[in-house]
Amino acid sequence: MAKELNATSPSELELTAKARTVLKAARKIFLTHGFNGATTDMIQREAGVSKSTVYAHFSTKETLFLAVIKSECEIFTASIHNISFEPGNLTENLRHLAYAYLEVALSESAVALYREVVAQAPRFPALGHMFYNSGPLVVKNKVAKYLEDAVTSGELDFKGLEIDEATGAFVALMRSELQLMHLTHPDKPITKTSIDRWIEIAIDFLVRSYGTHNTKNA
Template structure:
């Protein structure tokens, strides 16, 4: 379905705003820059988004929605638990460490005190969105007796795995913005996280 003129302008503004917010952060992205890149007048910009705050919120919500859609596309492989965990972790970490997602992380964290609601939205789109997939992998492994059922809690194990997976890799990339890890490095980080988790659980 084709977009009407107003919808096209809204999308153009959000796209331009996303470019500058991710590149320069909230304070560095001016409405003048955004308006010119979007190809609209200042009046049109403020007609669609009355404040810079509302525009930033729209950008974050749009990016979070896109991220969630990509996370939900990560399927649960029908393989042994360790292999399933590796594949899920690899897909998630590749997505997480993409330059545009790291830039969004920096922008949101920097403005979290000003926009606490957006910070929660960002968290729900990031760490929280992948937890059910990993928890389901744990449940499946328990049912297939690939893990010993000694009272392990799937959601807790999923949280532990994501905490380890994100830890060193995301911190390194955040502090080295010019560094883009290749698949070999990502695979190494994921393997380390899988090994750490497997050391926590009892194998049959």
């Protein structure tokens, strides 16, 4: 049965120094042992604080786990926020964005977090919702803005396809096979050659399908 969970958790910037110490320790414990294997005693010892200090900032283990997820998502999405769209250079724009995104999405910490969220979401649906809204949706909205700018500059024409639909298809093509391989083959690291190849496949598919005569295939 799904458990009710308050999905409101403070941003790391809003936390006190002591709370950030607890959060840092919790991140290490949760990503190493998983939510079920982690205990507040383990987090307390790792942080070097009393149990009362942990509970003063985070009332339950679930609340602390939510805070870790939100903090990680903020770190993950920060890498793409400052990437700007330059009209007339669509393929290079998308390549830059794709590398920044996959560098984060395929990192060990991101994959570990993804596994935990998927494992716990059936019991805590709000946790899954917060992860999606704080991470994948932020990335999707950034890519959507890129594609919208490309339509405005005349480099793409989706011919009736909604921007949201085109964005979902592009992000899925760029990420899905690499992420699936990383999740199911932890003993086989994803190579840069594989990342390069999938990024080019995704960009080529988008440009061939919806590019205009104004699109540069750099």
